[in-house]
Amino acid sequence: NAGVTQTPKFRVLKTGQSMTLLCAQDMNHEYMYWYRQDPGMGLRLIHYSVGEGTTAKGEVPDGYNVSRLKKQNFLLGLESAAPSQTSVYFCASSRQGGNQPQHFGDGTRLSIL
Amino acid sequence: AQRVTQPEKLLSVFKGAPVELKCNYSYSGSPELFWYVQYSRQRLQLLLRHISRESIKGFTADLNKGETSFHLKKPFAQEEDSAMYYCALLNTGGFKTIFGAGTRLFVKA
Numbered sequence: 547n548a549g550v551t552q553t554p555k556f557r558v559l560k561t562g563q564s565m566t567l568l569c570a571q572d573m574n575h576e577y578m579y580w581y582r583q584d585p586g587m588g589l590r591l592i593h594y595s596v597g598e599g600t601t602a603k604g605e606v607p608d609g610y611n612v613s614r615l616k617k618q619n620f621l622l623g624l625e626s627a628a629p630s631q632t633s634v635y636f637c638a639s640s641r642q643g644g645n646q647p648q649h650f651g652d653g654t655r656l657s658i659l
Numbered sequence: 660a661q662r663v664t665q666p667e668k669l670l671s672v673f674k675g676a677p678v679e680l681k682c683n684y685s686y687s688g689s690p691e692l693f694w695y696v697q698y699s700r701q702r703l704q705l706l707l708r709h710i711s712r713e714s715i716k717g718f719t720a721d722l723n724k725g726e727t728s729f730h731l732k733k734p735f736a737q738e739e740d741s742a743m744y745y746c747a748l749l750n751t752g753g754f755k756t757i758f759g760a761g762t763r764l765f766v767k768a
Contacts, residue, residue, distance in 0.1 A: 577754050586668065588745060588760035589703075596754050604755075636703065645691050645749070647705040648756055 548572055552637050552651035559627045559658050567622040567654050569637030575649070576642040578620040579604075580612060582633040583653070589636065595620055596642075627658045661686050663748050665759035672736050673767050680731040680762045682720075682746030691749040692729040693756070694720055698742045706731075706744070716740070736766045 550571045559565055569578065576597050581589040591604030595614040609631060611623045620639075624631060634655050638648040662685040672678050684690055694706040707715045709722040709729060720731045729746060746759040 579756075581758075586760060588665075589758040591755070591757075594755065638703075642754075645708060645710050647693060647708060648695075650703040652702050 550637055550639055550649050550651040552635075552654050554654060555652065556655045557657070559624075559656065561628060561658060563627050564623070564625050565627065566624075567635055567637075567656075569620045569622070569639075569651060570618055571620075571637075571639040571649070572618065573639060573641075573649065574617070575639035576617075577640045577646075578614065579638045579640075579648065580610070580620065580622045581636045581638065582606065582631075583636060584633050592622065592635075629658045632656060632658045661748065661750065661757050663746050663757050663759035665744075665746055665762045667762045668760070669763045669765065671765045671767060674738055675735050678733050678736040678740070678764065678766075680744050680746075680764065682729045682731065682759060684727050684729065684746075684748050686727075686748055686750075688751040690722070690729075692720075692722060693747045693749065694718070694729075694731050695745040695747055695758075696742050697745070703745070736764075738766045738768060740764060741766045 553568045579594040580592040593612040595601045598617040601612045613621045634653045637651045640646045640648045664683045692709040696706040697703045718733045745761045748757045
């Protein structure tokens, strides 16, 4: 049981390049999330999804897009990478309903030069 | 506004000393609160949640609605407790978690 799997683990991009981060979960969770983690700022929610085919903006959505075509996958896209998007990105999933904790992936370290 | 505040970025204690990681929240509804922990080279994971009233690895946290706090406590810190700790609030509806900025705990030998 892998839980939440993120690919890739590391990536270096040049400014203006695009890329997609993949998150997959095998726990049949309804909710999925993308966060970025920056020093001194904790985890900030980028986008989230409460079910297949639905997405919503979080706290810092600008410059990112997401898709949830399949329940188990949640993709995060950067159309035109900027140095300010250098961060560690975490995907998480949780069951529907109250008091459900989030299960996290290992993170993706992304550097934009 | 919904907010979680962890006032200490870094907390350093000696092994065997008591430790308290502070967390204050701002939320208009009935909060559901969690503590998450990230050990070195490991993924972020749930430590405990207030509704369970449990003690995990010797840690406890009590929800104080009057002071809007959810401080994490352990009577005797161990070196393996060194990690990054995040306090988090789950919104009504259960689909959005707000995290604090985190506190790095360093337990010295």
